[in-house]
Amino acid sequence: MINQRSCVVLGGGGFIGLNLCRRLVDSGYRVRVFDRHCLFPEELSGAEWYQGDFLDAAGLEAAIGPSDIVFHLVHTTIPQSANIDMVGDVEKNLIPSLSLLEVCRKVRAARIVFVSSGGTVYGCPQDIPTPETAPTNPITAYGISKLAIEKYLALYEHLHGVEFRVLRVANPYGPFQIAHKNQGIVAAILSRALSNRRMEIWGDGSIIRDFVFIEDLTEALVAAALDRSDQRIFNIGSSRGLSVRDVIAAIEHQLDLKLDIDWEPGRTVDVPVSIMSVDRARTYLGWEPKTQFETGLQKTIAWWRSRRPDA
Amino acid sequence: MINQRSCVVLGGGGFIGLNLCRRLVDSGYRVRVFDRHCLFPEELSGAEWYQGDFLDAAGLEAAIGPSDIVFHLVHTTIPQSANIDMVGDVEKNLIPSLSLLEVCRKVRAARIVFVSSGGTVYGCPQDIPTPETAPTNPITAYGISKLAIEKYLALYEHLHGVEFRVLRVANPYGPFQIAHKNQGIVAAILSRALSNRRMEIWGDGSIIRDFVFIEDLTEALVAAALDRSDQRIFNIGSSRGLSVRDVIAAIEHQLDLKLDIDWEPGRTVDVPVSIMSVDRARTYLGWEPKTQFETGLQKTIAWWRSRRPDA
Numbered sequence: 001m002i003n004q005r006s007c008v009v010l011g012g013g014g015f016i017g018l019n020l021c022r023r024l025v026d027s028g029y030r031v032r033v034f035d036r037h038c039l040f041p042e043e044l045s046g047a048e049w050y051q052g053d054f055l056d057a058a059g060l061e062a063a064i065g066p067s068d069i070v071f072h073l074v075h076t077t078i079p080q081s082a083n084i085d086m087v088g089d090v091e092k093n094l095i096p097s098l099s100l101l102e103v104c105r106k107v108r109a110a111r112i113v114f115v116s117s118g119g120t121v122y123g124c125p126q127d128i129p130t131p132e133t134a135p136t137n138p139i140t141a142y143g144i145s146k147l148a149i150e151k152y153l154a155l156y157e158h159l160h161g162v163e164f165r166v167l168r169v170a171n172p173y174g175p176f177q178i179a180h181k182n183q184g185i186v187a188a189i190l191s192r193a194l195s196n197r198r199m200e201i202w203g204d205g206s207i208i209r210d211f212v213f214i215e216d217l218t219e220a221l222v223a224a225a226l227d228r229s230d231q232r233i234f235n236i237g238s239s240r241g242l243s244v245r246d247v248i249a250a251i252e253h254q255l256d257l258k259l260d261i262d263w264e265p266g267r268t269v270d271v272p273v274s275i276m277s278v279d280r281a282r283t284y285l286g287w288e289p290k291t292q293f294e295t296g297l298q299k300t301i302a303w304w305r306s307r308r309p310d311a
Numbered sequence: 312m313i314n315q316r317s318c319v320v321l322g323g324g325g326f327i328g329l330n331l332c333r334r335l336v337d338s339g340y341r342v343r344v345f346d347r348h349c350l351f352p353e354e355l356s357g358a359e360w361y362q363g364d365f366l367d368a369a370g371l372e373a374a375i376g377p378s379d380i381v382f383h384l385v386h387t388t389i390p391q392s393a394n395i396d397m398v399g400d401v402e403k404n405l406i407p408s409l410s411l412l413e414v415c416r417k418v419r420a421a422r423i424v425f426v427s428s429g430g431t432v433y434g435c436p437q438d439i440p441t442p443e444t445a446p447t448n449p450i451t452a453y454g455i456s457k458l459a460i461e462k463y464l465a466l467y468e469h470l471h472g473v474e475f476r477v478l479r480v481a482n483p484y485g486p487f488q489i490a491h492k493n494q495g496i497v498a499a500i501l502s503r504a505l506s507n508r509r510m511e512i513w514g515d516g517s518i519i520r521d522f523v524f525i526e527d528l529t530e531a532l533v534a535a536a537l538d539r540s541d542q543r544i545f546n547i548g549s550s551r552g553l554s555v556r557d558v559i560a561a562i563e564h565q566l567d568l569k570l571d572i573d574w575e576p577g578r579t580v581d582v583p584v585s586i587m588s589v590d591r592a593r594t595y596l597g598w599e600p601k602t603q604f605e606t607g608l609q610k611t612i613a614w615w616r617s618r619r620p621d622a
Contacts, residue, residue: 083470086409086463090401098397135444137462139469144462151448151455152397158450159394159579268470 006030007225008064010054010100011073012047013038015177015184016115016169016217020071021047023218034063035074040176055092057099064107069225072100072114075146078183079120079269082142089141097149101156111163113224114153117146118168118235119209119274128241129210129277132168132233140269154232165224167217170237170276174214174296175303185244186211186297189251190304193259203266205245208273210237213296216289223285231284237276238289250297317341318536319375321365321411322384323358324349326488326495327426327480327528331382332358334529345374346385351487366403368410375418380536383411383425386457389494390431390580393453400452408460412467422474424535425464427457429479429546430520430585439552440521440588443479443544451580465543476535478528481548481587485525485607486614496555497522497608500562501615504570514577516556519584521548524607527600531592540595548587549600561608 007024011017013035024031025046034050041049052059054074064070075093082089104112120143121136138144153164173186185201192199220236242250252259281287291299318335322328323344329351335342336357345361352360363370365385375381386404393400415423431454432447449455464475484497496512503510531547553561563570592598602610 083466087406090406090409095398095401098401133446136447137465139466141463141466144459144466147462148455148459151458152452154448155394155450155452155455 005069006032006065006067007069007071008032008034009047009071009073010034010060011075012044012071014073015039016172016214017071017073018043018176019174019214020073020218020221023222027222032063034060039178043176054096054100057096057103060100061103061107064103064109066108067110068107070100070104070109070112071221071225072097072112075142077142079140079142080267082145083140083269086141089145094145094148098152101152101162104162105156105160109162111165111225112153113165113167113221114149115221116150116166116168116233117143118170118237118276119271121147121150121168122274124271125274127277128273129239129275130235131277132235132280139271150233164232165227166233167220167224167236168233168276169217170210170212170235170274172212172214172217174300177214177300185209185247186251186300189248189259190301193251193255193257194304198260198262200262200264201244202264203244203270204263205248206243206272207266207270208241208243208275210240210275211242211247211293211296212237212289213291213293213299215296216291220281220285220287223281223287227285229284231280234281234285235276235278236281236287237278238293239276239278240293241273241275242293250294254294254297254301316380317343317376317378318380318382319343319345320358320382320384321345321371322386323355323382325384326350327483327525328382328384329354329487330485330525331384331529331532334533338533343374345371350489354487365407365411368407368414371411372414372418375414375420377419378421379418381411381415381420381423382532382536383408383423386453388453390451390453391578393456394451394580397452400456405456405459409463412463412473415473416467416471420473422476422536423464424476424478424532425460426532427461427477427479428454429481429548429587430582432458432461432479433585435582436585438588439584440550440586441546442588443546443591450582461544468543475543476538477544478531478535478547479544479587480528481521481523481546481585483523483525483528485611488525488611496520496558497562497611500559500570501612504562504566504568505615509571509573511573511575512555513575514555514581515574516559517554517583518577518581519552519554519586521551521586522553522558522604522607523548523600524602524604524610526607527602531596531598534592534596534598538596542591542595545592545596546587546589547592547598548589549604550587550589551604552584552586553604561605565605565608565612
């Protein structure tokens, strides 16, 4: 699909952003990347790099133009850190998102596609798999600020006609996810396993998560950018629950080794089970999760090995 | 009911706060009032006055003690002003509410009772009367920050055991409500009518609201402070919808005059219909709205006349 669409990927230097930029460049989009830094700058060829901080509204305004699709992937905190400094989480994520909305209104951007958090906005859900209509009672400040940003997006569409789509994403994994700031259990385990390091896991390994492969997620992001339905919020996951012990077993199986794990006490930020219902995305985006966990894991391990010739 | 309970009323100098303080003092509570200023200081006898700004966490900490019931009635914006300065709304209401939560955790306050907004947190509701379980899609920044504060209250109970109750209050009216900052259509109309001034009304008068008399609301606040149920969020209203035209007609009838009205274009912040279902409060708080609108209006007019010998 080649067209003249132009987009800005805020947070394009990180795991999801990098994969998305590559997907967009490959499809002929004009892509601008806005971030403080990039994990793998050599992978961003074909995209225009805008170095900047999300807190700097003028920098945002320089990067975003009329009719742009703006992918908003920035979140400077993780569930654990947001609970420790809730005011900081608001100041660094919620308030700059309001500035971003104002920039998008002013320059007449075409649409904002926001990556929200399927694993935290619902809190401890009663319905599993969880649909988008489930109650939203986060048990982390991270989930609250994601949810509040969703509400402001809807408000800006109501007040000013700034279009938006929200993807409530499950646990993404895949190439270019590194064990950075403790995000991503697959990356965390692989990084330790491939360097023969001992690792800590919180809880008894029974918590269940929904792992979505990055290629499926980038397809969902592109579908959300082009969507013409009247829906606004979509869960994106695999619809399949795997316990942390399942993930460990799958990795041990594929690497043919035994991991050395310190089991630590569970954390208050972890909900016991999180599995997304993705029926709405199937129906309205024509999207579905195509990659089995075992296949995605194989590709991810191949990527880790390609960058670590010693492993 | 006389007991030794002690409470702090944040925002106790305003309409709801003043009525609540009087009710609490009458019942033998030890009452501290925290606010920037008080509309009718002579009405606060029996309560201890703490002058302070909600943005000043140290001031809050000086006012709040262990085992206190903390009534949080502060909101420095209204729906119209919050939409104009959303960042300011977050900085002046949401962030200081986080500081308040931290103070309550630190001093081991017994409970926070938060006055939220039944008229804005639901947005344009599909179910009328609207139950607490309805989707929350505010069309004002005011509604979003109220909703976010609700979520942080729940988070603090989850993380730190700070108890809370939320009252999503409909449109309160009654004595001590003055036509301040355009809050309160009953007060706005009465103030103009009793001084023979022309008034502006936005929209065609067809929007429907749920008017709850202040005495009913103060009973609900006390019930929420004492509640031992497992419920946390309660709608408080009359369950009866009145259009703005109905309110005008009732006031014209009771005052035996014809109001001089400028009808202005409708505002984007006004949802067409807002009526609360109060079944949950009936069941769990043993509370119900007792005052018919006509009776409440009579008492309100009597109060306006008592302070305006010229009217």
